[in-house]
Amino acid sequence: xxxFKGVTLLAVLALLVAACGGSTSESAAPSGxxxxxxxxxxxxAAEGExxxxxxxxxxxxxxxxxxxxVDPFEAETGxxxxxxxMTDSNNGVQLLQSGQYDGGSFSGDASVxxxxxxxxxxxxxxxxxxxxxxxxxxxxxxxxxxxxxPYGVPHGRGPNLLMWNTDVVTTAPTSWDAVWDGTAAVxxxxxxxxxxxxxxxxxxxLMAKRPELGIKNPYQLNEEQFAAAIDLxxxxxxxxxxxxxxxxxxxxxxxxxDLVIGTTWQFMANVLGGDTTAPKVETVMPAExxxxxxxxxxxxxxxxxxxxxxxxxxHMMSAEANGQATVxxxxxxxxxxxxxxxxxxxxxxxxxTHASDEAYWESIWYRTTPREDCDDADAxxxxxxxxxxxxxxxxxRGN
Amino acid sequence: xxxxxxxxxxxxxxxxxxxxxxxxxxxISIVYLGSLLILLMHAFWSKDSFTGKVEPxxxxxxxxxxxxxNPVYFTIAARTxxxxxxxxxxxxxxxxxxxxxxxxxxxxxxxxxxxxxxxxPLWASYLVKIYAWRxxxxxxxxxxxxxxxxGLEGPGLTEIANSWLVLTYLWLPYMIxxxxxxxxxxxxxxxxxxxxxxxxxWITFRRxxxxxxxPALAAGSIFTFSLSIGDxxxxxxVSDAKFIGNVIYDNSALGSFPVAAAFSFVPIIVMIGxxxxxxxxxxxxxx
Numbered sequence: 001x002x003x004f005k006g007v008t009l010l011a012v013l014a015l016l017v018a019a020c021g022g023s024t025s026e027s028a029a030p031s032g033x034x035x036x037x038x039x040x041x042x043x044x045a046a047e048g049e050x051x052x053x054x055x056x057x058x059x060x061x062x063x064x065x066x067x068x069x070v071d072p073f074e075a076e077t078g079x080x081x082x083x084x085x086m087t088d089s090n091n092g093v094q095l096l097q098s099g100q101y102d103g104g105s106f107s108g109d110a111s112v113x114x115x116x117x118x119x120x121x122x123x124x125x126x127x128x129x130x131x132x133x134x135x136x137x138x139x140x141x142x143x144x145x146x147x148x149x150p151y152g153v154p155h156g157r158g159p160n161l162l163m164w165n166t167d168v169v170t171t172a173p174t175s176w177d178a179v180w181d182g183t184a185a186v187x188x189x190x191x192x193x194x195x196x197x198x199x200x201x202x203x204x205x206l207m208a209k210r211p212e213l214g215i216k217n218p219y220q221l222n223e224e225q226f227a228a229a230i231d232l233x234x235x236x237x238x239x240x241x242x243x244x245x246x247x248x249x250x251x252x253x254x255x256x257x258d259l260v261i262g263t264t265w266q267f268m269a270n271v272l273g274g275d276t277t278a279p280k281v282e283t284v285m286p287a288e289x290x291x292x293x294x295x296x297x298x299x300x301x302x303x304x305x306x307x308x309x310x311x312x313x314x315h316m317m318s319a320e321a322n323g324q325a326t327v328x329x330x331x332x333x334x335x336x337x338x339x340x341x342x343x344x345x346x347x348x349x350x351x352x353t354h355a356s357d358e359a360y361w362e363s364i365w366y367r368t369t370p371r372e373d374c375d376d377a378d379a380x381x382x383x384x385x386x387x388x389x390x391x392x393x394x395x396x397r398g399n
Numbered sequence: 400x401x402x403x404x405x406x407x408x409x410x411x412x413x414x415x416x417x418x419x420x421x422x423x424x425x426x427i428s429i430v431y432l433g434s435l436l437i438l439l440m441h442a443f444w445s446k447d448s449f450t451g452k453v454e455p456x457x458x459x460x461x462x463x464x465x466x467x468x469n470p471v472y473f474t475i476a477a478r479t480x481x482x483x484x485x486x487x488x489x490x491x492x493x494x495x496x497x498x499x500x501x502x503x504x505x506x507x508x509x510x511x512x513x514x515x516x517x518x519x520p521l522w523a524s525y526l527v528k529i530y531a532w533r534x535x536x537x538x539x540x541x542x543x544x545x546x547x548x549x550g551l552e553g554p555g556l557t558e559i560a561n562s563w564l565v566l567t568y569l570w571l572p573y574m575i576x577x578x579x580x581x582x583x584x585x586x587x588x589x590x591x592x593x594x595x596x597x598x599x600x601w602i603t604f605r606r607x608x609x610x611x612x613x614p615a616l617a618a619g620s621i622f623t624f625s626l627s628i629g630d631x632x633x634x635x636x637v638s639d640a641k642f643i644g645n646v647i648y649d650n651s652a653l654g655s656f657p658v659a660a661a662f663s664f665v666p667i668i669v670m671i672g673x674x675x676x677x678x679x680x681x682x683x684x685x686x
Contacts, residue, residue, distance in 0.1 A: 090654045093451075113451045113654075196653060242557060243639060258538050258555060372448050385448045390653045395471040398641040 038121025038301035047305040050079045053104030069321035079308035102303040108143035108367040120298040122149040130317035133335040137358040144296040152298035153313045156331035159292040161283040165260040188240030191262025196393035202229040208288040220374040220383040267330035289363030442660035462657035479642040483627035489567045490574040502582035561637040573622035581615025614681035
């Protein structure tokens with residue numbers, strides 16, 4: 001039996017090395033001389049199928065009354081839509097890299113990685129009739145374009161807001177100071193997002209309070225700026241913070257009174273507003289600005305159904321689909337037409353989410369990936385990488 | 400034709416054995432061990448910080464260097480192992496009287512009912528049980544409501560003791576059942592002999608019953624210890640502590656696979672050591 005086991009193990013190892021060794025020679029270089037990989041010169045016939053990676057809630061089929069933008073698409077184009085919901089950005093990146101999907105909706109911290117690695121293709125926006133109407137503030141941003149080429153179409157955007165329990169925090173705060181300095185009323189009941197990306201929010205506070213640090217971009221921090229941000233986060237942790245990983249935890253915390261102030265998305269404020277037994281909450285965009293997220297539909301370079309994907313991208317920029325999708329999630333719509341439609345199902349939605357108020361978005365830093373080259377033209381600067389951020393967060397939360 | 404084949408297999412018993420085992424062994428070695436091997440190999444591969452992709456077969460010890468250079472990883476590992484040990488001890492402390500009552504004192508009917516009662520929590524979903532404990536342990540949850548007449552507040556969801564409590568609750572059936580089985584195996588004649596020699600209740604328990612139970616306790620402890628050391632959902636939902644599993648999950652979720660894989664060596668090595676220790680105590684005969 002001993003020999004049998006040893007032989008089996010060797011055979012397995014040999015199989016693995018053979019299987020894996022082959023794939024290392026693949027590079028991410030695009031095929032073709034002039035046209036980048038995945039580029040569509042003209043729209044062809046729809047393939048009949050579409051496989052998408054989505055954030056939960058981004059492709060509704062009528063489970064909630066009045067919110068269905070997938071069935072009309074299937075009826076119109078004949079592309080049957082199959083969706084897989086991702087748990088977080090990295091899960092989404094992994095799913096796309098598996099090669100079994102045509103595309104998905106990605107936030108800035110995933111989209112930048114996918115563009116850099118060549119996993120998603122530039123989009124020929126001339127083929128998309130609805131693209132022209134999209135707000136200019138969403139086009140050719142750092143998170144959805146590379147070398148001046150758009151790599152996807154916007155789905156919606158949202159800020160991270162400051163939310164508080166109006167019974168406990170009686171004067172409405174206008175600054176993030178409330179969660180950084182703490183008061184007797186809120187200490188021990190502060191709600192903070194449990195992810196390394198929150199370090200950027202600390203950087204935003206430092207941009208206002210310590211301009212001598214010279215932070216230009218809260219996601220690209222050098223040694224000194226990063227150390228200051230971590231220091232600030234440690235002080236905050238010592239005030240008594242309860243970190244939330246899923247939105248439901250935060251909603252439950254505010255509803256039970258365990259949490260009275262914190263960072264949130266409009267979505268949670270809507271959920272709490274709809275709960276008559278929960279304490280009343282208010283949200284505000286603090287004066288210093290905030291971090292935010294902007295999600296983009298991107299197509300895989302090796303998509304099996306590129307035409308269906310283009311049709312979907314165009315569909316998701318249409319007034320009805322985008323209006324429904326952004327009202328459902330509580331984020332800002334991507335065009336005036338979508339806003340007009342959103343008014344009919346949720347009056348005041350676009351005003352509440354500042355969909356067309358570009359000045360509002362000036363003070364919002366969309367989620368993106370920290371990079372060693374600081375994502376700037378200056379070759380001399382070096383910044384902390386994504387891995388450094390993850391490790392620092394582990395250290396902050398693990399001790 | 401068929402008879403020829405069966406005849407051949409009859410004359411070559413080793414081939415018969417090989418053919419029969421090929422399926423399950425193939426499954427274990429290729430699917431299970433193979434995927435485990437790939438996972439662990441990630442610990443020795445580098446990661447391109449620009450694209451964020453792991454570079455397979457690019458051997459390096461960077462991930463281990465990171466684990467050893469930052470003391471927080473040791474803190475987290477120590478915390479996890481500590482809680483796992485506390486869970487084991489608490490589960491054993493509760494299991495002994497319960498199993499003793501079930502095995503030696505209860506009538507057959509009561510015993511059957513108790514067996515059902517002990518195993519019934521296993522019918523419920525793991526997540527449902529944890530969320531039930533959340534509503535109990537919240538600041539103004541069920542526990543808070545019950546102790547408020549004494550002027551006390553509920554523990555809230557930041558206490559690490561919550562993890563200890565919930566983990567003990569979850570794995571208790573896995574400790575009670577082996578101990579119960581172990582107690583059943585002790586012949587009555589042994590206890591009579593001990594009584595004849597002048598041993599009263601506690602002495603008999605300490606010097607006759609307990610030594611016989613050590614294999615059973617070791618077997619039960621394998622479950623409670625290994626399940627606790629790997630758990631990351633309980634500490635995430637009922638406390639704000641980070642366990643080994645949380646670090647591995649957080650790192651995987653953000654793409655740092657080499658660090659996650661390197662840190663996963665810790666529970667593997669700990670469990671190998673623990674299993675060797677449990678084997679010494681005779682746990683595997685009593686599973």
